[in-house]
Amino acid sequence: MTRFVLDPSVALAWFLDQPVPAYATQVRHALVVGARAVVPSLWHLEVANTLVVAERRRILSSAEVTDSLADIEEIIVQATQTSGDLVPVRQALTTARTFQLTAYDAVYLDTARREGLPLATLDRSLRAAAARASVEIFRRVS
Secondary structure, eight states, rough: OOEEEOHHHHHHHHHHHHOOHHHHHHHHHHHTOOOOOEEEEEHHHHHHHHHHHHHHSSSHHHHHHHHHHHIIIIIGGGGGEEEEEEOOHHHHHHHHHHTOHHHHHHHHHHHHHHOOOOEEOOHHHHHHHHHTTTTOOOOOOO
C-alpha cells in the first residue's frame, strides 16, 4: 500500500485553487484508489482554519465550507492515519530554523523524515526543504 505524508496545501487546493493544480488532482486520485495519507494531528486544525478564513473573506460560502469538509471526511479522513507521535516542539523549532520554514511546515517535514515516507506538498519552500533534507516528494502512482 502506498503511504505518504500529506501537507494541507494539497487538499486545500482542491477547494481554493482554480484551476486545481494537476499535482493536487493526482494526489487526490491516489487517495481515492487506496493510497494512505499520514498526517500530524495539527493537519485537521490547519485545514479547518484555512476554510473558515476563506469563508470570512468570502472566498467560499458557508455551504462550500461545509461541502469541503464533507469531501475531506469522505476522501481524506478515511484514507488517513494520524502520525502516532507528535513532533516535539524543540525538534520542530530546530527544523524550522535549519530549513527556514514555519513551525507548522517543519512538523510535516519531521513527520516525513521520522516515518520514512515521501511528502505531498504544493508549498515551494517545503519542497525545497524536503530536497535539502533528502525527503522524497510524493509522485503520482500509476
